[in-house]
Amino acid sequence: MGELLGLRCLTCGRDYDAWSVDYFCPHCGPVAGALTVEYEYRVLARRLGPASFADTRRNSLWRYDSLLPVSGEYAVPLRAGGTPIYDCPTLAKELGLGRLWVKDESQHPTASCKDRGTAVAVAAARMLEREAVCCASTGNAATSLAGFAAAAGFPCFIFVPKNAPRAKIAQLLAFGATVFAVDGTYDQASSLALRAAEKFGWYNRSDGLNPMVVEGNKTAALEVWEELHGEVPDFALVAVGDGSVIGGICKGFLELGKVGLSGKVPKVYGVQAQGAAAVAHAFARFQDGRPILPAEERAETLADSIRVGKPMDALRAVRAVAETGGGYVTVSDEEIVAGAQELARRVGVFAEPSGAAPFAGLLRLLREGTVPEGARVVLFITGSGLKDPEGALRGLPEPTVIPPQLEAVDEVLGER
Amino acid sequence: MGELLGLRCLTCGRDYDAWSVDYFCPHCGPVAGALTVEYEYRVLARRLGPASFADTRRNSLWRYDSLLPVSGEYAVPLRAGGTPIYDCPTLAKELGLGRLWVKDESQHPTASCKDRGTAVAVAAARMLEREAVCCASTGNAATSLAGFAAAAGFPCFIFVPKNAPRAKIAQLLAFGATVFAVDGTYDQASSLALRAAEKFGWYNRSDGLNPMVVEGNKTAALEVWEELHGEVPDFALVAVGDGSVIGGICKGFLELGKVGLSGKVPKVYGVQAQGAAAVAHAFARFQDGRPILPAEERAETLADSIRVGKPMDALRAVRAVAETGGGYVTVSDEEIVAGAQELARRVGVFAEPSGAAPFAGLLRLLREGTVPEGARVVLFITGSGLKDPEGALRGLPEPTVIPPQLEAVDEVLGER
Numbered sequence: 001m002g003e004l005l006g007l008r009c010l011t012c013g014r015d016y017d018a019w020s021v022d023y024f025c026p027h028c029g030p031v032a033g034a035l036t037v038e039y040e041y042r043v044l045a046r047r048l049g050p051a052s053f054a055d056t057r058r059n060s061l062w063r064y065d066s067l068l069p070v071s072g073e074y075a076v077p078l079r080a081g082g083t084p085i086y087d088c089p090t091l092a093k094e095l096g097l098g099r100l101w102v103k104d105e106s107q108h109p110t111a112s113c114k115d116r117g118t119a120v121a122v123a124a125a126r127m128l129e130r131e132a133v134c135c136a137s138t139g140n141a142a143t144s145l146a147g148f149a150a151a152a153g154f155p156c157f158i159f160v161p162k163n164a165p166r167a168k169i170a171q172l173l174a175f176g177a178t179v180f181a182v183d184g185t186y187d188q189a190s191s192l193a194l195r196a197a198e199k200f201g202w203y204n205r206s207d208g209l210n211p212m213v214v215e216g217n218k219t220a221a222l223e224v225w226e227e228l229h230g231e232v233p234d235f236a237l238v239a240v241g242d243g244s245v246i247g248g249i250c251k252g253f254l255e256l257g258k259v260g261l262s263g264k265v266p267k268v269y270g271v272q273a274q275g276a277a278a279v280a281h282a283f284a285r286f287q288d289g290r291p292i293l294p295a296e297e298r299a300e301t302l303a304d305s306i307r308v309g310k311p312m313d314a315l316r317a318v319r320a321v322a323e324t325g326g327g328y329v330t331v332s333d334e335e336i337v338a339g340a341q342e343l344a345r346r347v348g349v350f351a352e353p354s355g356a357a358p359f360a361g362l363l364r365l366l367r368e369g370t371v372p373e374g375a376r377v378v379l380f381i382t383g384s385g386l387k388d389p390e391g392a393l394r395g396l397p398e399p400t401v402i403p404p405q406l407e408a409v410d411e412v413l414g415e416r
Numbered sequence: 417m418g419e420l421l422g423l424r425c426l427t428c429g430r431d432y433d434a435w436s437v438d439y440f441c442p443h444c445g446p447v448a449g450a451l452t453v454e455y456e457y458r459v460l461a462r463r464l465g466p467a468s469f470a471d472t473r474r475n476s477l478w479r480y481d482s483l484l485p486v487s488g489e490y491a492v493p494l495r496a497g498g499t500p501i502y503d504c505p506t507l508a509k510e511l512g513l514g515r516l517w518v519k520d521e522s523q524h525p526t527a528s529c530k531d532r533g534t535a536v537a538v539a540a541a542r543m544l545e546r547e548a549v550c551c552a553s554t555g556n557a558a559t560s561l562a563g564f565a566a567a568a569g570f571p572c573f574i575f576v577p578k579n580a581p582r583a584k585i586a587q588l589l590a591f592g593a594t595v596f597a598v599d600g601t602y603d604q605a606s607s608l609a610l611r612a613a614e615k616f617g618w619y620n621r622s623d624g625l626n627p628m629v630v631e632g633n634k635t636a637a638l639e640v641w642e643e644l645h646g647e648v649p650d651f652a653l654v655a656v657g658d659g660s661v662i663g664g665i666c667k668g669f670l671e672l673g674k675v676g677l678s679g680k681v682p683k684v685y686g687v688q689a690q691g692a693a694a695v696a697h698a699f700a701r702f703q704d705g706r707p708i709l710p711a712e713e714r715a716e717t718l719a720d721s722i723r724v725g726k727p728m729d730a731l732r733a734v735r736a737v738a739e740t741g742g743g744y745v746t747v748s749d750e751e752i753v754a755g756a757q758e759l760a761r762r763v764g765v766f767a768e769p770s771g772a773a774p775f776a777g778l779l780r781l782l783r784e785g786t787v788p789e790g791a792r793v794v795l796f797i798t799g800s801g802l803k804d805p806e807g808a809l810r811g812l813p814e815p816t817v818i819p820p821q822l823e824a825v826d827e828v829l830g831e832r
Contacts, residue, residue, distance in 0.1 A: 059475055059498070078764050079500035079523075082475070086493040090569065107495075107523055109764065111802055151764030153506065162817050169815055170805055176761035179815035180825060188820035196825045345592035348494050348525060348567030386527060386802035389586055399585055399595035401578050404604035409596060409612045 003040035003047075004069050007211060010034045010315050018069065019128065023209045030194070032293055034315050035211040036251070037069050041258040048259050053226055061116055061219035067255060069215055070123040076151040078109040080119035081219050085227045085378070091346050092377075095366060099376040101233065103224055104349050106384035110147040110171075112140035112305075112355075113245055113382040116220060117213030118205060122148045124212045125203040132157065134202040136186070136193035139168060139305050140383055145205045146175035157202055159193040161186050165304075168387075187310060207242040208312020217248020218255065224378055225256055232256070233266045235371055237358035238380040240270035240279050240328070241306035243317025245382060250320030266378070268326040269370075270317060271361030273301030273333060273354075279311050280328035283318045292318045302333045302394070303353035305383055327370070335360040337394050340385065350385035419456035419463075420485050423627060426450045426731050434485065435544065439625045446610070448709055450731050451627040452667070453485050461676040469642055477532055477635035483671060485631055490542040492567040494525040496535035497635050501643045501794070507762050508793075511782060515792040517649065519640055520765050522800035526563040526587075528556035528721075528771075529661055529798040532636060533629030534621060538564045540628045541619040548573065550618040552602070552609035555584060555721050556799055561621045562591035573618055575609040577602050581720075584803075603726060623658040624728025633664020634671065640794055641672055648672070649682045651787055653774035654796040656686035656695050656744070657722035659733025661798060666736030682794070683742040685786075686733060687777030689717030689749060689770075695727050696744035699734045708734045718749045718810070719769035721799055743786070751776040753810050756801065766801035 007016040009025035011032045016025070018037075025033030044066070053063045061081030062072030085103045092100035105113035118141070125133055134157040135145050142158045149156035158172050162181035172179050182189040190206065197204040207213060225232050232253065240246050249268060256262035272280045276299035282292045292315050299309035311317065321327065331339070336353045339360035344350045358379040365371040402408035423432040425441035427448045432441070434453075441449030460482070469479045477497030478488035501519045508516035521529035534557070541549055550573040551561050558574045565572035574588050578597035588595050598605040606622065613620040620626060641648055648669065656662050665684060672678035688696045692715035698708045708731050715725035727733065737743065747755075752769045755776035760766045774795040781787040818824035 060500075076764070077500075077502040077504070079502075079520075082498075082500075084476075084493075084495035084498075084525075086495075086567075088493070104495075104525070107525065109500075109520070109523065110766070111527075111800070147760075147764040147766065149764075150761055151502075160815075170812065171766060171801070173812045173815065174757060174760040174766055174801065175764065178828075180828065181815040181817045182820050183817055184820035192820050192822065192825070195822050199822060200825075200829070341590060344563075344590040345566055348492070348563040348565075348591065350526070350563065350587060350590055384527070384802065385587070385590065386800065396586065396589040399576075399589065399597040401597045401599055404598050404600035404608050406608065406611050406615060409608070409616075412594075412596065413616070 003043045005038040005040050007035040008038050010036060010319065023204065030209065031312060032315065034208065034313060036316070037211050037215050039067070045260040048261060050230060050261065061119060061216060064219050064222050067222065068120060069212060070120060070127055074123035074126040075119060076122055076148055078115070078148055078151045080108060080115040080216065081223060083107045083223070085224060086347060088347055096373045097377055098374040099233065101378040102347050102349055103220065103378055103380050105220060105380055105382050106351060106355060110144045111384035111387060112144060113220065113380070114140045114144035115148070117216035117244065117248065118144040118148045120216035121205040121210050121212040122152050122154070125154065126152060128203065130201065130203040132200070132202045133205055134158065134193055134197050135205040136190040137206065140387070141205065141207055143168065143171050146172045146177040149177065150175045157196070159189040161189050206312065207244040213244050214248040214251060214316065217245050218252030220380060221249045221252025222256065225262055230262065232262055232264050233376040233378045235375055235377045236266045236268045236380065237271055237361050237377065239306050239354045239357040239382055240272050240317060241308040241311065241354070243279050243311045243313035246270045247313055247316035247320045249380065250324050254323060265324050268321050268324040269361060269365065270321055270328045271357040272328060272330050273303050273306055273336065273357065274330045275300035275333070276307050276309065277330045278309060279314050279317045280330050282314050283321065283328045286318050286322065303336050303357060304388060305352060305354035306357065329361045329364050331357060331360040331364055335364070339363070344385070349381055351381045352383040352385050352388045355381045355383040419459045421454040421456050423451040424454050426452060426735065439620065446625065447728060448731065450624065450729060452732070453627050453631050455483070457674040464675050464677060466646055466677065477535060477632060480635050480638050483638065484536060485628060486536060486539040486543050490539035491535060492538060492564055494531070494564055494567045496524060496531040496632065497639060499523045499639070501640060502763060504763055512789045513793055514790040515649070517794040518763050518765055519636065519794055519796050521636060521796055521798050522767060522771060526560045527800035527803060528560060529636065529796070530556045530560035531564070533632035533660065533664065534560040534564045536632035537621040537626050537628040538568050538570070541570065542568060544619065546617065546619040548616070548618045549621055550574065550609055550613050551621040552606040553622065556803070557621065557623055559584065559587050562588045562593040565593065566591045573612065575605040577605050622728065623660040629660050630664040630667060630732065633661050634668030636796060637665045637668025638672065641678055646678065648678055648680050649792040649794045651791055651793045652682045652684045652796065653687055653777050653793065655722050655770045655773040655798055656688050656733060657724040657727065657770070659695050659727045659729035662686045663729055663732035663736050665796065666740050670739060681740050684737050684740040685742045685777060685781065686737055686744045687773045688744060688746050689719050689722055689752065689773065690746045691716035691749070692723050692725065693746045694725060695730050695733050696746050698730050699737065699744045702734050702738065719752050719773060720804065721768060721770035722773065745777045745780050747773060747776040747780055755779070757812070760801070765797055767797045768799040768801050768804045771797045771799040
């Protein structure tokens with residue numbers, strides 16, 4: 001368990017004792033009052049070395065519990081973290097990159113990177129002796145919470161807009177969650193979850209609300225650092241919806257510097273869909289010296305996991321990216337689908353559309369010259385294509401039907 | 417790389433030099449002439465100790481390459497093996513078991529245990545300098561091969577009956593495989609694959625045909641042994657379709673004995689659907705002293721991954737299970753669906769129906785008294801529920817629709 005100092009408001013900078021507040025700064029309210037977990041970095045710098053995490057018994061994010069707010073003794077058995085990273089030399093060469101790595105975050109118990117944040121939030125709920133958990137989400141965060149709540153034996157309450165896709169609701173039901181299908185917008189479901197959590201004492205895991213989620217998310221960066229034997233890449237790309245995942249990844253890379261384990265921070269780039277780019281637009285405002293919030297606009301993209309109009313963690317997602325020297329890039333739905341197909345065909349990783357967005361973003365940053373020749377790049381693939389096969393597979397050709405004869409195989413091969 | 421001795425025919429016992437034959441004994445033909453890989457076990461026993469596999473750089477099945485026919489240097493980057501195992505003390509207690517572990521094999525690059533066999537077969541293809549790979553299958557094995565072929569840069573040819581589900585075909589296409597939709601039965605597709613592989617020099621990964629697949633599959637047992645610190649369980653349960661997965665798991669546990677790493681072999685039980693029980697029936701014949709083959713009958717079950725009427729690896733699946741002192745158990749589709757839901761709700765593992773069959777099988781073996789009180793049991797969960805959400809979710813209730821008001825939440829909770 002880390003040298004936990006407390007919680008700091010991202011807007012007013014007020015400090016709060018650890019565990020004295022659950023979600024946001026009471027002065028600044030939700031969204032603006034997002035909190036970040038602070039540690040005694042100087043103490044950690046003295047204590048930690050490159051071998052500190054080489055605990056072979058833990059191939060999960062709990063190997064980093066010296067940099068986490070909760071001890072691994074509160075973890076549920078489901079494995080969060082410990083996802084593979086793939087070196088892609090052929091593709092790197094073709095793209096003119098020095099190195100290209102794919103960090104496959106879809107290989108998690110509920111098939112998305114959300115399991116990292118959930119693991120830490122659910123462990124916190126156990127440590128705090130809360131009796132139930134909840135969140136508002138139509139997608140991967142809800143599924144993740146439902147799965148980990150099942151493993152923890154927690155009642156789990158999920159708030160979704162009633163028009164949420166049947167398949168995603170179904171998976172929630174399988175994990176035994178109580179699902180409230182709210183006859184209203186996603187925002188209404190979200191604010192209802194907040195009030196219900198307060199009234200019934202449920203611990204709320206919603207992205208952009210619970211600072212513990214960011215602590216889990218940051219471990220993806222710690223793993224990359226460890227897997228590359230301390231040599232962090234020049235660029236890291238990840239898809240952005242609410243902003244908690246990229247906020248965590250930036251925090252992880254930045255904290256490695258604060259505790260003296262890494263002298264370098266990669267430039268982290270957020271990738272958004274052109275039709276759902278609230279955080280990218282907020283980042284542009286921030287660079288012009290204008291206020292980040294409110295970040296709210298229409299959201300249209302086939303990549304449902306990043307179809308977010310009112311990002312709950314925009315403040316963190318903008319500030320943290322700026323601190324790494326990175327930025328934002330937007331891509332069209334066509335580029336996202338092409339990216340997903342290229343990733344599957346070339347690397348063997350079948351991502352959901354949002355998960356493949358970083359690949360599309362990389363191609364654009366290369367064309368723009370933002371990512372220079374010879375750069376070392378890591379792509380975080382955040383969710384599995386099995387979550388949305390139709391989205392990932394748009395426009396693929398039908399297979400060839402043949403009679404069961406060898407001549408027919410010959411014929412098809414001859415035509416190629 | 418292991419002390420490879422050669423290949424032995426399961427029927428006539430003839431020995432072949434390593435790599436001199438690809439698939440089956442030329443004297444006995446396919447199915448009956450299934451081959452098993454033999455090692456210099458005495459040499460390995462002198463060389464291997466409990467710490468031999470503690471290579472922290474390899475959290476994949478290649479950590480066991482001293483017991484594999486191919487060196488890890490031929491592996492593609494996709495991670496096969498290194499799946500988590502979950503200790504389930506509460507559920508164990510309720511069931512009267514001493515221990516219950518769930519080995520979640522769905523956490524693989526293509527979301528099924530088939531990636532183990534594929535990893536070794538594709539590495540063999542690279543070592544043998546073959547130029548393309550193929551297989552016949554409608555399901556997880558095909559997807560697995562397509563994914564690993566993509567990572568290897570191999571052309572990949574898949575033979576499926578033309579009525580195979582669109583979603584499974586779509587995933588194959590995403591990985592860039594050439595899919596032949598055969599206007600005929602699965603058996604016709606399978607025999608066409610065999611002839612095409614011969615004609616065009618493709619390396620065939622089909623279950624029950626390629627002995628390298630079994631070598632990959634056996635590493636699931638090696639992992640359980642290592643994860644439980646050398647204390648193998650009393651019983652191991654796994655779903656059975658063609659029979660290559662259970663054949664491999666038995667071989668893994670048995671080889672640990674042959675090389676002196678374990679003094680105990682768990683009783684391995686195969687679980688089949690009542691409507692698709694060709695291997696279970698073959699096992700019963702074997703126990704009565706009657707011939708195992710031909711094993712062929714009608715197959716009807718909603719668990720599509722084990723809907724196999726003509727199991728290609730029946731001989732191995734029967735013999736190997738008998739050698740462990742285990743057996744077979746059949747369960748109804750209702751028990752399979754209930755098992756999948758219980759597993760999701762209690763453990764947080766969302767399995768496809770066939771993947772959850774071992775849980776249903778365990779309940780039956782407990783009722784029968786075959787698994788006694790206090791026993792230590794491991795369940796292998798072979799595939800993800802995301803591969804077939806509709807199958808896993810049959811009969812679940814619809815969520816409650818409410819207006820976006822706190823009173824409505826109150827009301828629903830009050831009714832519970």
